[in-house]
Amino acid sequence: AQKVTQAQTEISVVEKEDVTLDCVYETRDTTYYLFWYKQPPSGELVFLIRRNSFDEQNEISGRYSWNFQKSTSSFNFTITASQVVDSAVYFCAQWISGSRLTFGEGTQLTVNP
Amino acid sequence: DAGVIQSPRHEVTEMGQEVTLRCKPISGHDYLFWYRQTMMRGLELLIYFNNNVPIDDSGMPEDRFSAKMPNASFSTLKIQPSEPRDSAVYFCASSPRSGNPANEQFFGPGTRLTVL
Numbered sequence: 001a002q003k004v005t006q007a008q009t010e011i012s013v014v015e016k017e018d019v020t021l022d023c024v025y026e027t028r029d030t031t032y033y034l035f036w037y038k039q040p041p042s043g044e045l046v047f048l049i050r051r052n053s054f055d056e057q058n059e060i061s062g063r064y065s066w067n068f069q070k071s072t073s074s075f076n077f078t079i080t081a082s083q084v085v086d087s088a089v090y091f092c093a094q095w096i097s098g099s100r101l102t103f104g105e106g107t108q109l110t111v112n113p
Numbered sequence: 114d115a116g117v118i119q120s121p122r123h124e125v126t127e128m129g130q131e132v133t134l135r136c137k138p139i140s141g142h143d144y145l146f147w148y149r150q151t152m153m154r155g156l157e158l159l160i161y162f163n164n165n166v167p168i169d170d171s172g173m174p175e176d177r178f179s180a181k182m183p184n185a186s187f188s189t190l191k192i193q194p195s196e197p198r199d200s201a202v203y204f205c206a207s208s209p210r211s212g213n214p215a216n217e218q219f220f221g222p223g224t225r226l227t228v229l
Contacts, residue, residue, distance in 0.1 A: 033215040045204065045220040052215075091156065095215040100169060101146075103156040 002027045004094050006104035013082055014112050021077045021107045023092030029053075034068065034075045035093040039106070045091070051075065082111045115139070117221035119205050125227045131193040134224045137186055138207030146218060147180055147190050148204040156204075162188065195228045202226070 003026040013019045025034060036048040049059060051068050059066045063080045079086055092104040118137040126132055138145045146161040160170040165182045173180070177196070182188040192199055202225050206218040 035217075037220075042222075043202065043225075044222045045206075047217045047219065050215070050217055097215075100158045100161070100172070101215075101218070102158075105155050 002029075002032075002094055002096050002102050004092050004102055004104035006090075006092055006107050008107045009105070010108045010110070012110045012112065015084060016081050017111075018078060018080050019082050019109065019111075021079075021090050021092075021109065023075045023077065023104060025073050025075065025092070025094045027073075027094065027096055029096045031097055033095040035091075035095070035101070036066065036075075036077050037091045037093065037103075038088045039091065040088040048077075048090075079109075082109075084111050084113055087111045117205055117207055117219055119203075119221035119224050121224060122222060123225045123227075125229065126195055127229050128196055129194045130228075131191065132195045132199075132226060132228075134190040134192075134203050134205075134226070136188045136190070136205030136221060138188070138205070139209070139219055140186065142207035142209045142219070144208040144216075144218075145182060145188050146204075146206040146208070147188070148206065148220075149201045150204060150223070151201045159190070192226075195226075197228045200226055200228050 005024045032053045034051045038046045056068050065078045067076045087110050089106045089108050091106045093101050095101045120135045144163055147159040150156045159172045160180045162182045180190045202223045204220050204223045206220045208216045208218045
């Protein structure tokens with residue numbers, strides 16, 4: 001069975017702080033994909049990143065970075081120098097072949113000015 | 114190119130009524146997904162299509178729910194009869210490239226359904 005756990009329900013930081021959103025996944029499959037999506041207050045879901053299970057390279061995109069570690073089944077997301085516009089719900093998700101995209105429960109990030 | 118289009122954006126109806134939600138995927142996308150989001154259950158995949166054919170409908174909660182994709186540019190999700198517990202935001206998403214449903218999914222703005 002696949003499961004995605006985002007243990008942090010809510011995080012509140014002050015602008016310019018760095019913040020890391022945790023994601024732990026469970027699967028017995030060797031081939032899978034991991035995703036992060038952002039849901040701002042407007043409601044739509046915005047794709048941020050996709051990683052396949054064979055690519056453990058960390059990735060950086062501007063102020064965003066992702067740390068994929070198969071040894072701990074984690075795919076954590078860090079925002080550097082957070083901004084108010086980063087306030088949103090962030091979802092981690094997993095896709096296994098022959099299965100479906102399973103989302104975590106989401107982490108509500110609030111960045112205060 | 115326009116993104117995924119959903120209509121209506123908001124729907125308020127009374128219990129027992131039929132509700133039809135509509136989705137136009139991004140042109141050229143092979144996969145179409147219907148999701149439901151609630152506070153209690155989070156984001157759930159209801160059904161997805163590949164090239165207009167339903168592939169996995171195991172997430173459809175019960176027979177009151179049905180989905181169709183008569184052509185590559187249009188899909189509907191119907192609830193009949195509707196119940197208050199169906200109140201949720203329903204998202205449609207589409208994904209490009211055949212053969213890999215694990216590609217990035219582009220989500221529509223959602224339809225907020227309230228069943229009184």
